[in-house]
Amino acid sequence: MPDLVAHGVLAGLDEISGTGRDQRAGGYSRHLWQSAELDLRAWFTERAERLGLAVETDRNGNIWAWWGAPGRDAVVVGSHLDSVPGGGAYDGPLGVVSALDAVARLQAAGVVPTRPCAVLVFAEEEGSRFGVACLGSRLLSGAIDADKARGLTDRGGITFAEAAVTAGLDPAHLGRDQEALDRIGIFLELHVEQGRGLIDLAEPLAVASSILAHGRWRLSFTGQGNHAGATLMTDRRDPMVAAAHAIVAVQQAALDSPGARATVGRIEAVPGGTNVIPSAVHAWLDARAETDGQARAVVADITARLDSPHAGCAATVTEESWTGTVTFDPELAARLALALGGIPALPTGAGHDAGVLAARVPTAMLFVRNPTGISHSPEEFATLEDCLAGVEALDTLLRELL
Structure with a gap:
């Protein structure tokens, strides 16, 4: 198997491997708008700009990196960079790094999108600082009341509104962002599988069917x-x-x-x-x-x-x-599975930003096999071969969707 990092693919995981290491808990602790997560935001911005993407932070703290001009009916792909306390290296960052690498591959192949495209990093997916998971996507989609979000506190008593000010956001503007929602034609999230479904199927990839x-x-x-x-x-x-x-x-x-x-x-x-x-x-x-x-x-x-x-x-x-229970768009899931050679569909017990957005826009997920079956732990893992399969799958799907 080729050295994927040496060839540039998935090098991003190596670049951030020292960020947010937790010596007490093991693994990584990367919490919203604290030092490690801020460093990851800066890393993402620099990495995206190297690809010529235009980076902007929306009013809820989510980061968009646009390939070409922003616009409606966009194909948006991404995940998150924050972690649970003592989490693994793949939960979230694998999806972000894979999305950037897929865009880089398409650019190198001379692909020119016929519709808008963006890589999206959601804020506070794990809810480890302010207690509500998928907070960035909930705010964006209006799935949480903005006043409730502003009043959330971390363990130090700092409110979400106060932290937002420190991060350069205006708390008065937190909440449903219809303009941003209207830009999303399809949202696609690649994520390491959090469970044993792909182990039992002996498959490297699957599309998501539902979330508990x-x-x-x-x-x-x-x-x-x-x-x-x-x-x-x-x-x-x-x-x-x-x-x-x-x-x-x-x-x-x-x-x-x-x-x-x-x-x-x-x-x-x-x-x-x-x-x-x-x-x-x-x-x-x-x-x-x-x-x-x-x-x-x-x-x-x-x-x-x-x-x-x-x-x-x-x-x-x-x-x-x-x-509530999320059922992903079966027609979109079937279309993506067919484009990838008929890969299986799997339910998951883990929540995701894609699940929050599914009530508002066409949404799909792609899982990459985790050979340990363990997640939210330093033992979380994915082989380079399976990660490369995930990047190649995103490449294939973006070619079809763009």
Whole structure:
């Protein structure tokens, strides 16, 4: 197999491989408008401008790199550059790098687009800083209320509106961007697969058929803060104990609903001292299922299990984001699969910006095999051979669409 990086293809992954490395968590931590993600934005701008693309940032923080003049009915291809805490190298950046490389290949072949074309980088896809996944595409499409978005806070108490000002945006202009939406004729996102579908099929590529219904909820438990040494066990109202019982209930509720997934991946104690019984504990629930009704039923089951919280504590459940089941345009997916030699179609349990846009514009996704089947982890991987197949697929599809 040729050295793809030496030949220029996928060199972008190597160029950003040192950006945002997380020595504590492993992998990468690249969060919106913080140093690592800002460095990636600068890298993308420089890389795109080297190709002669005109780069602009829209009012919601998404970055567009136009090949030729911007206009309606554009073919837009891209992904995101931010990451979960301690994430892998491929989730997001593979799609961005592959899109730039596909454009470079077409330019080298003398292809001249007959319709507008852009590479798009979405802001805050993972929701790791402000808690709402796909925030850039939700704002662009109007899928989230702008006032709600402005009020979102990070762990340091900085609001999204305040961070937007620091990034050079006007918070008053956040929200649905109809002009930008009207430019998108087709949106295509290449992404490393987050699961084992392509492993089981022994295939390097697939088109997406659907995305599971999914959302995020904050589970809050309040009790009595007190001294860890001076308070007898029988005198405690410890919300950490209530949270622990709830986390076990979360797992059981998902197991009781075949095909559902429910995860508590983040927990915060207030005030957070080792020798302090917390006064409050917050846990964040991620729940997913094949249908909207099933996902809602799982969360309802979890909520019901909290009606009598342990340790004399109070419990509340607050929805922070929701995306119903997404079914990608079957005609577009079939057209793309046929153009690529009849590659398979796969559902996914992972959310994507393409899934948010699917309710507004024709949208498709292309998955590249992940031989570990692991994602949101440093063990996430894709071989150079499969990554090259993804670039070649984008080349083929852009030739057909442009």
